[in-house]
Amino acid sequence: MAKATKRATKSEKSAAAPRKSRTVADTEPKFPYTTKPASLRRLLKDIPQKPKPPKFDMTLLRSWGFSDQNDHSMLRVLKSVNLLDSKNEPTDLYSRFMNLEGGERALGPEIKRVYAPLFQASHTPYNETNDRLQNLFNIHSGGGSRALDQQIQTFKALCENAVFDGLANDPLSIGATTALPAMSSSGFQPSAAATSMPGININLHIHLPENKTRRDYEDIIESIGRYIFGRSQNDSRE
16 A cells, blocks of 8 residues: 555656756757868869769769768758759759859859748848857757757858859849940930940849938939939939
């Protein structure tokens, strides 16, 4: 009888004990990462300098100087940003990334897609301080401290080899395409010679500063109209 009472008491204590809440360390990492971030940095630098291979595997990596078995973890990162397909074969984006002129710009949109929560929390997370970046990954990802650090270093390695300026999905970027009028003695007004000359198309990407008043933004637009489109201040207010 005493034993039964003892078992019941133990059971009651177990039922009454609060369950431990899950911490960041208990959750799975949300972002891709390699255990060799330094190798990833070097690989991204090497890609434009080497012929496009039919497929990535350990044999290829060794021939490129990546002999550590853990270097293979870089491939899951390349697949996450669409440089490789599910078969580890280079994609069209890979070919564009190889271009020495503007290739880094091709990678920017893919990084913004994969790390969307970071870009929603910060306009330029790749420019954040180490403490702020650590905080962003603590909030939006998971894993132990080592996995979190490897996720951060992977993100940095990708961003160091990408360009984000002027992306079409940049919320603070306004794209405008217009023809630049010929300059005459009176300023930016079409001259007689301009009518016989082909137009010049200029693609403008205007990055508006944050935390400005409406009047500040209006002044910026007026300046654009005045100096580029040749409009007077009175015209801009009509």
